[in-house]
Amino acid sequence: MRQRISYRLCFPLALALIILLPSSAFAHVERGQAIGFITGFRHPWSGLDHVLAMIAVGIWGAQLGNPAMWLLPVTFPMVMSMGAFMGLLGIPLPGTEIGIALSAILLGAMVHGEVRPKLIVAAVLVGFFAVFHGHAHGTELPPGESGLLYSMGFVIATGCLHGVGIAIGLVHRWPAGKLALRGAGAFIAFMGVVFLWRALA
Protein backbone atom coordinates (compact mmCIF):
# COMPACT_ATOMS: atom_id res chain seq x y z
CA MET A 1 0.00 0.00 0.00
CA ARG A 2 2.77 2.32 1.02
CA GLN A 3 4.73 1.52 -2.18
CA ARG A 4 1.66 2.32 -4.29
CA ILE A 5 1.40 5.70 -2.64
CA SER A 6 5.03 6.53 -3.31
CA TYR A 7 4.69 5.55 -7.02
CA ARG A 8 1.61 7.69 -7.28
CA LEU A 9 3.51 10.62 -5.88
CA CYS A 10 6.48 10.22 -8.21
CA PHE A 11 4.94 11.94 -11.20
CA PRO A 12 3.52 15.03 -9.47
CA LEU A 13 6.68 15.45 -7.40
CA ALA A 14 8.88 15.25 -10.49
CA LEU A 15 6.59 17.72 -12.24
CA ALA A 16 6.75 20.03 -9.24
CA LEU A 17 10.55 19.88 -9.24
CA ILE A 18 10.72 20.72 -12.93
CA ILE A 19 8.28 23.57 -12.58
CA LEU A 20 10.04 24.99 -9.54
CA LEU A 21 13.43 24.99 -11.22
CA PRO A 22 14.69 28.55 -10.84
CA SER A 23 14.27 30.34 -14.11
CA SER A 24 14.66 34.02 -14.88
CA ALA A 25 12.10 36.03 -12.94
CA PHE A 26 11.64 39.44 -14.50
CA ALA A 27 9.96 40.88 -11.48
CA HIS A 28 11.19 44.42 -11.67
CA VAL A 29 11.41 46.85 -14.49
CA GLU A 30 13.14 49.53 -12.44
CA ARG A 31 16.29 47.57 -11.69
CA GLY A 32 18.19 50.67 -10.58
CA GLN A 33 15.88 51.13 -7.60
CA ALA A 34 16.42 47.63 -6.25
CA ILE A 35 20.14 48.14 -6.63
CA GLY A 36 19.72 51.45 -4.81
CA PHE A 37 18.23 49.82 -1.71
CA ILE A 38 20.78 47.03 -1.60
CA THR A 39 23.70 49.40 -2.17
CA GLY A 40 22.38 51.68 0.54
CA PHE A 41 21.88 48.77 2.92
CA ARG A 42 25.38 47.49 2.33
CA HIS A 43 27.09 50.85 2.68
CA PRO A 44 27.17 51.19 6.51
CA TRP A 45 28.53 47.64 6.80
CA SER A 46 31.38 48.35 4.42
CA GLY A 47 33.65 50.26 6.83
CA LEU A 48 34.87 48.75 10.09
CA ASP A 49 35.16 52.20 11.68
CA HIS A 50 31.46 52.90 11.10
CA VAL A 51 30.42 49.41 12.14
CA LEU A 52 32.32 49.49 15.43
CA ALA A 53 31.10 52.97 16.34
CA MET A 54 27.48 52.12 15.65
CA ILE A 55 27.65 48.86 17.55
CA ALA A 56 29.30 50.75 20.42
CA VAL A 57 26.34 53.14 20.48
CA GLY A 58 23.98 50.18 20.83
CA ILE A 59 26.08 48.51 23.54
CA TRP A 60 26.42 51.73 25.50
CA GLY A 61 22.68 52.31 25.26
CA ALA A 62 22.04 48.82 26.58
CA GLN A 63 24.48 49.41 29.45
CA LEU A 64 22.74 52.66 30.35
CA GLY A 65 19.30 51.02 30.21
CA ASN A 66 16.02 52.79 29.54
CA PRO A 67 15.46 55.40 28.16
CA ALA A 68 19.02 55.70 26.79
CA MET A 69 18.77 52.28 25.17
CA TRP A 70 16.29 53.61 22.62
CA LEU A 71 17.13 57.31 22.73
CA LEU A 72 20.75 56.90 21.60
CA PRO A 73 19.91 54.71 18.58
CA VAL A 74 17.17 57.22 17.63
CA THR A 75 19.53 60.17 18.01
CA PHE A 76 22.35 58.66 16.00
CA PRO A 77 20.59 58.08 12.64
CA MET A 78 18.76 61.40 12.80
CA VAL A 79 21.88 63.43 13.45
CA MET A 80 23.87 61.24 11.09
CA SER A 81 21.43 62.08 8.31
CA MET A 82 22.06 65.77 9.03
CA GLY A 83 25.76 65.11 8.49
CA ALA A 84 24.97 63.20 5.32
CA PHE A 85 22.78 66.11 4.21
CA MET A 86 25.79 68.41 4.59
CA GLY A 87 27.96 65.94 2.71
CA LEU A 88 25.43 65.66 -0.11
CA LEU A 89 25.30 69.43 -0.48
CA GLY A 90 29.08 69.61 -0.53
CA ILE A 91 29.36 71.54 2.73
CA PRO A 92 32.87 70.75 3.99
CA LEU A 93 33.48 69.31 7.43
CA PRO A 94 37.16 69.32 8.32
CA GLY A 95 38.67 66.35 10.10
CA THR A 96 35.94 63.88 9.22
CA GLU A 97 38.17 60.82 9.45
CA ILE A 98 39.67 62.03 12.71
CA GLY A 99 36.18 62.58 14.11
CA ILE A 100 35.18 59.05 13.13
CA ALA A 101 38.30 57.59 14.75
CA LEU A 102 37.71 59.65 17.90
CA SER A 103 34.13 58.41 18.01
CA ALA A 104 35.37 54.81 18.18
CA ILE A 105 37.89 55.73 20.89
CA LEU A 106 35.43 57.65 23.06
CA LEU A 107 32.43 55.37 22.59
CA GLY A 108 34.68 52.35 23.22
CA ALA A 109 35.98 54.03 26.36
CA MET A 110 32.42 54.73 27.52
CA VAL A 111 31.53 51.08 27.06
CA HIS A 112 34.74 49.93 28.73
CA GLY A 113 34.30 52.20 31.71
CA GLU A 114 30.50 51.72 31.88
CA VAL A 115 30.34 55.49 32.15
CA ARG A 116 26.92 56.78 33.14
CA PRO A 117 26.64 60.47 32.30
CA LYS A 118 23.37 62.39 32.24
CA LEU A 119 21.10 61.34 29.39
CA ILE A 120 21.46 64.66 27.60
CA VAL A 121 25.26 64.43 27.77
CA ALA A 122 25.19 60.91 26.29
CA ALA A 123 22.81 62.02 23.53
CA VAL A 124 24.94 65.08 22.67
CA LEU A 125 28.11 62.97 22.58
CA VAL A 126 26.53 60.39 20.29
CA GLY A 127 24.94 63.08 18.14
CA PHE A 128 28.19 65.02 17.81
CA PHE A 129 30.05 62.03 16.41
CA ALA A 130 27.12 60.98 14.26
CA VAL A 131 27.65 64.14 12.21
CA PHE A 132 31.11 62.93 11.16
CA HIS A 133 29.85 59.48 10.23
CA GLY A 134 26.96 60.97 8.27
CA HIS A 135 29.17 63.45 6.47
CA ALA A 136 31.54 60.70 5.37
CA HIS A 137 28.60 58.67 4.08
CA GLY A 138 27.03 61.69 2.38
CA THR A 139 30.15 62.49 0.40
CA GLU A 140 30.59 58.83 -0.56
CA LEU A 141 27.08 58.34 -1.94
CA PRO A 142 27.37 57.01 -5.47
CA PRO A 143 25.74 58.98 -8.27
CA GLY A 144 22.96 57.45 -10.33
CA GLU A 145 21.36 55.38 -7.61
CA SER A 146 17.76 55.71 -6.51
CA GLY A 147 17.95 58.36 -3.82
CA LEU A 148 14.95 57.24 -1.82
CA LEU A 149 15.63 53.52 -1.74
CA TYR A 150 19.32 54.09 -1.17
CA SER A 151 18.52 56.36 1.78
CA MET A 152 16.06 53.89 3.24
CA GLY A 153 18.49 51.00 2.90
CA PHE A 154 21.23 53.08 4.44
CA VAL A 155 19.18 54.16 7.45
CA ILE A 156 17.71 50.70 8.04
CA ALA A 157 21.19 49.17 7.97
CA THR A 158 22.38 51.76 10.49
CA GLY A 159 19.43 50.88 12.70
CA CYS A 160 20.25 47.19 12.36
CA LEU A 161 23.81 47.86 13.49
CA HIS A 162 22.50 49.62 16.57
CA GLY A 163 20.17 46.67 17.08
CA VAL A 164 23.16 44.33 16.95
CA GLY A 165 24.87 46.51 19.54
CA ILE A 166 21.82 46.50 21.81
CA ALA A 167 21.48 42.72 21.45
CA ILE A 168 25.13 42.30 22.42
CA GLY A 169 24.69 44.79 25.24
CA LEU A 170 21.88 42.77 26.79
CA VAL A 171 24.47 40.36 28.22
CA HIS A 172 25.15 43.20 30.65
CA ARG A 173 22.76 41.60 33.16
CA TRP A 174 25.24 38.79 33.89
CA PRO A 175 28.58 39.42 35.63
CA ALA A 176 30.51 37.56 32.91
CA GLY A 177 28.60 39.55 30.28
CA LYS A 178 29.57 42.81 31.98
CA LEU A 179 33.19 41.77 31.80
CA ALA A 180 32.87 40.76 28.15
CA LEU A 181 31.30 44.11 27.29
CA ARG A 182 34.11 45.97 28.99
CA GLY A 183 36.53 43.92 26.91
CA ALA A 184 34.56 44.76 23.79
CA GLY A 185 34.71 48.44 24.71
CA ALA A 186 38.46 48.24 25.12
CA PHE A 187 38.74 46.54 21.73
CA ILE A 188 36.62 49.23 20.05
CA ALA A 189 38.71 51.97 21.67
CA PHE A 190 41.90 50.25 20.56
CA MET A 191 40.60 50.01 17.00
CA GLY A 192 39.74 53.69 17.23
CA VAL A 193 43.39 54.42 18.00
CA VAL A 194 44.35 52.40 14.90
CA PHE A 195 41.87 54.41 12.80
CA LEU A 196 43.23 57.65 14.25
CA TRP A 197 46.76 56.56 13.44
CA ARG A 198 45.72 55.87 9.86
CA ALA A 199 43.86 59.18 9.58
CA LEU A 200 46.85 61.14 10.80
CA ALA A 201 49.45 59.18 8.87
Next chain:
Amino acid sequence: MNWNNKYQSILPGLVVAIAVLCWPSSASAHLVTTGMGPVYDGIGHLLLTPEDFVPVLAISLYAGLRGAAAGRRTMFLLPLAWFAGGLAGSMVGIVPAIPTPALSFLVVGVLVAADLRMPANAVSALAVVIGLVHGFFNGAALKEGAGTLGLLGIMVMLFVLVALASAFVVSLKTPWMRIAVRVAGSWIASSGLLLLGWSLR
Protein backbone atom coordinates in the same frame (compact mmCIF):
# COMPACT_ATOMS: atom_id res chain seq x y z
CA MET B 1 -9.98 3.95 5.77
CA ASN B 2 -12.28 5.87 3.50
CA TRP B 3 -10.70 9.05 4.65
CA ASN B 4 -7.21 7.70 3.86
CA ASN B 5 -8.25 6.77 0.31
CA LYS B 6 -9.78 10.15 -0.23
CA TYR B 7 -6.64 11.83 1.08
CA GLN B 8 -4.44 9.74 -1.23
CA SER B 9 -6.49 10.72 -4.25
CA ILE B 10 -6.40 14.41 -3.41
CA LEU B 11 -2.69 14.61 -2.60
CA PRO B 12 -1.20 14.34 -6.12
CA GLY B 13 -3.59 16.97 -7.41
CA LEU B 14 -2.72 19.19 -4.48
CA VAL B 15 1.00 18.87 -5.16
CA VAL B 16 0.50 19.76 -8.82
CA ALA B 17 -1.72 22.71 -7.90
CA ILE B 18 0.88 24.10 -5.48
CA ALA B 19 3.59 23.63 -8.08
CA VAL B 20 1.57 25.49 -10.71
CA LEU B 21 0.81 28.32 -8.29
CA CYS B 22 4.51 28.61 -7.45
CA TRP B 23 5.46 28.91 -11.12
CA PRO B 24 8.03 31.74 -11.34
CA SER B 25 6.52 33.91 -14.01
CA SER B 26 6.99 37.55 -14.86
CA ALA B 27 5.58 39.76 -12.14
CA SER B 28 3.73 42.64 -13.73
CA ALA B 29 4.57 44.97 -10.93
CA HIS B 30 4.00 48.33 -12.54
CA LEU B 31 1.15 50.58 -13.32
CA VAL B 32 0.61 49.94 -16.99
CA THR B 33 1.16 46.22 -16.84
CA THR B 34 -1.09 45.01 -14.03
CA GLY B 35 -3.60 43.90 -16.61
CA MET B 36 -6.40 43.94 -14.08
CA GLY B 37 -7.91 47.30 -14.79
CA PRO B 38 -7.38 50.85 -13.59
CA VAL B 39 -8.56 50.29 -10.01
CA TYR B 40 -5.91 47.64 -9.45
CA ASP B 41 -3.42 49.83 -11.29
CA GLY B 42 -4.06 52.51 -8.67
CA ILE B 43 -3.72 50.02 -5.82
CA GLY B 44 -0.51 48.70 -7.34
CA HIS B 45 0.79 52.22 -7.81
CA LEU B 46 0.37 53.04 -4.13
CA LEU B 47 1.83 49.79 -2.86
CA LEU B 48 4.83 49.91 -5.21
CA THR B 49 5.70 53.58 -4.80
CA PRO B 50 7.67 54.12 -1.59
CA GLU B 51 7.44 57.89 -2.10
CA ASP B 52 3.71 57.58 -1.38
CA PHE B 53 3.53 54.39 0.64
CA VAL B 54 5.98 55.39 3.39
CA PRO B 55 4.38 58.79 4.19
CA VAL B 56 0.99 57.03 4.37
CA LEU B 57 2.46 54.50 6.76
CA ALA B 58 4.07 57.30 8.78
CA ILE B 59 0.89 59.36 9.13
CA SER B 60 -1.00 56.18 10.07
CA LEU B 61 1.58 55.40 12.76
CA TYR B 62 1.36 58.95 14.05
CA ALA B 63 -2.43 58.92 14.10
CA GLY B 64 -2.28 55.60 15.94
CA LEU B 65 0.12 57.06 18.50
CA ARG B 66 -2.34 59.91 19.05
CA GLY B 67 -5.18 57.52 19.81
CA ALA B 68 -8.19 55.82 18.31
CA ALA B 69 -10.09 59.05 17.57
CA ALA B 70 -7.21 60.50 15.54
CA GLY B 71 -6.81 57.17 13.77
CA ARG B 72 -10.49 57.08 12.80
CA ARG B 73 -10.42 60.62 11.47
CA THR B 74 -7.27 59.96 9.45
CA MET B 75 -8.78 56.78 8.07
CA PHE B 76 -11.52 58.82 6.38
CA LEU B 77 -9.84 62.16 5.78
CA LEU B 78 -6.61 60.98 4.17
CA PRO B 79 -8.28 59.01 1.34
CA LEU B 80 -10.79 61.78 0.69
CA ALA B 81 -8.09 64.47 0.59
CA TRP B 82 -5.94 62.24 -1.61
CA PHE B 83 -8.81 61.79 -4.03
CA ALA B 84 -9.60 65.51 -4.09
CA GLY B 85 -5.93 66.33 -4.65
CA GLY B 86 -5.79 63.68 -7.36
CA LEU B 87 -8.73 65.19 -9.20
CA ALA B 88 -7.09 68.60 -9.03
CA GLY B 89 -3.79 67.14 -10.25
CA SER B 90 -5.45 65.38 -13.15
CA MET B 91 -7.08 68.62 -14.21
CA VAL B 92 -3.99 70.77 -13.89
CA GLY B 93 -1.44 68.24 -15.10
CA ILE B 94 1.52 70.49 -14.36
CA VAL B 95 3.71 69.18 -11.57
CA PRO B 96 5.77 71.73 -9.62
CA ALA B 97 9.34 70.68 -8.85
CA ILE B 98 9.03 70.27 -5.08
CA PRO B 99 10.74 67.42 -3.20
CA THR B 100 7.39 66.41 -1.69
CA PRO B 101 8.29 62.87 -0.58
CA ALA B 102 11.41 64.10 1.22
CA LEU B 103 9.46 66.76 3.08
CA SER B 104 6.65 64.34 3.97
CA PHE B 105 9.13 61.77 5.24
CA LEU B 106 10.92 64.39 7.29
CA VAL B 107 7.91 66.13 8.84
CA VAL B 108 5.81 63.08 9.67
CA GLY B 109 8.87 61.00 10.61
CA VAL B 110 9.95 63.63 13.15
CA LEU B 111 6.43 63.75 14.59
CA VAL B 112 6.39 59.96 15.00
CA ALA B 113 9.92 59.84 16.45
CA ALA B 114 9.18 62.62 18.92
CA ASP B 115 5.67 61.27 19.65
CA LEU B 116 4.69 64.93 19.71
CA ARG B 117 1.33 65.55 21.36
CA MET B 118 -0.80 67.48 18.91
CA PRO B 119 -4.53 68.16 19.13
CA ALA B 120 -6.73 65.79 17.13
CA ASN B 121 -7.67 68.62 14.77
CA ALA B 122 -4.03 69.28 13.97
CA VAL B 123 -3.47 65.59 13.19
CA SER B 124 -6.47 65.69 10.89
CA ALA B 125 -5.19 68.84 9.21
CA LEU B 126 -1.82 67.19 8.65
CA ALA B 127 -3.49 64.14 7.12
CA VAL B 128 -5.49 66.39 4.80
CA VAL B 129 -2.39 68.30 3.70
CA ILE B 130 -0.44 65.08 3.07
CA GLY B 131 -3.40 63.67 1.17
CA LEU B 132 -3.92 66.75 -0.97
CA VAL B 133 -0.26 67.16 -1.89
CA HIS B 134 0.49 63.51 -2.64
CA GLY B 135 -2.86 63.09 -4.33
CA PHE B 136 -2.14 66.05 -6.55
CA PHE B 137 1.09 64.47 -7.79
CA ASN B 138 -0.63 61.11 -8.20
CA GLY B 139 -3.45 62.68 -10.18
CA ALA B 140 -1.01 64.35 -12.54
CA ALA B 141 0.91 61.08 -12.94
CA LEU B 142 -2.18 58.93 -13.49
CA LYS B 143 -3.77 61.34 -15.91
CA GLU B 144 -2.54 59.42 -18.93
CA GLY B 145 -2.98 55.99 -17.34
CA ALA B 146 -5.42 54.75 -14.77
CA GLY B 147 -7.16 58.12 -14.36
CA THR B 148 -9.99 58.63 -11.90
CA LEU B 149 -10.59 54.92 -11.41
CA GLY B 150 -6.94 54.57 -10.49
CA LEU B 151 -7.44 57.29 -7.89
CA LEU B 152 -10.40 55.35 -6.54
CA GLY B 153 -8.20 52.30 -6.20
CA ILE B 154 -5.63 54.35 -4.31
CA MET B 155 -8.38 55.73 -2.08
CA VAL B 156 -9.61 52.25 -1.16
CA MET B 157 -6.09 51.05 -0.46
CA LEU B 158 -5.38 54.12 1.66
CA PHE B 159 -8.44 53.39 3.77
CA VAL B 160 -7.29 49.83 4.34
CA LEU B 161 -3.68 50.79 5.06
CA VAL B 162 -4.55 53.56 7.52
CA ALA B 163 -7.11 51.34 9.24
CA LEU B 164 -4.64 48.50 9.68
CA ALA B 165 -1.58 50.54 10.67
CA SER B 166 -3.40 52.94 13.02
CA ALA B 167 -5.36 50.17 14.69
CA PHE B 168 -2.15 48.21 15.15
CA VAL B 169 -0.46 51.13 16.90
CA VAL B 170 -3.55 51.89 19.01
CA SER B 171 -3.58 48.26 20.15
CA LEU B 172 0.02 48.42 21.41
CA LYS B 173 0.05 48.36 25.19
CA THR B 174 3.64 47.60 26.12
CA PRO B 175 5.89 50.70 26.19
CA TRP B 176 8.70 49.11 24.18
CA MET B 177 6.34 48.45 21.27
CA ARG B 178 5.48 52.13 21.10
CA ILE B 179 9.18 52.87 21.26
CA ALA B 180 9.70 50.57 18.28
CA VAL B 181 7.14 52.68 16.39
CA ARG B 182 9.06 55.81 17.32
CA VAL B 183 12.31 54.24 16.15
CA ALA B 184 10.61 53.52 12.82
CA GLY B 185 9.62 57.20 12.74
CA SER B 186 13.23 58.24 13.26
CA TRP B 187 14.27 56.04 10.38
CA ILE B 188 11.63 57.61 8.15
CA ALA B 189 12.75 61.11 9.14
CA SER B 190 16.39 60.24 8.53
CA SER B 191 15.55 58.83 5.10
CA GLY B 192 13.63 62.03 4.36
CA LEU B 193 16.56 64.23 5.28
CA LEU B 194 18.89 62.14 3.12
CA LEU B 195 16.42 62.28 0.28
CA LEU B 196 16.14 66.05 0.65
CA GLY B 197 19.91 66.34 0.42
CA TRP B 198 19.84 64.07 -2.60
CA SER B 199 17.22 66.18 -4.36
CA LEU B 200 19.11 69.41 -3.61
CA ARG B 201 22.41 67.89 -4.68
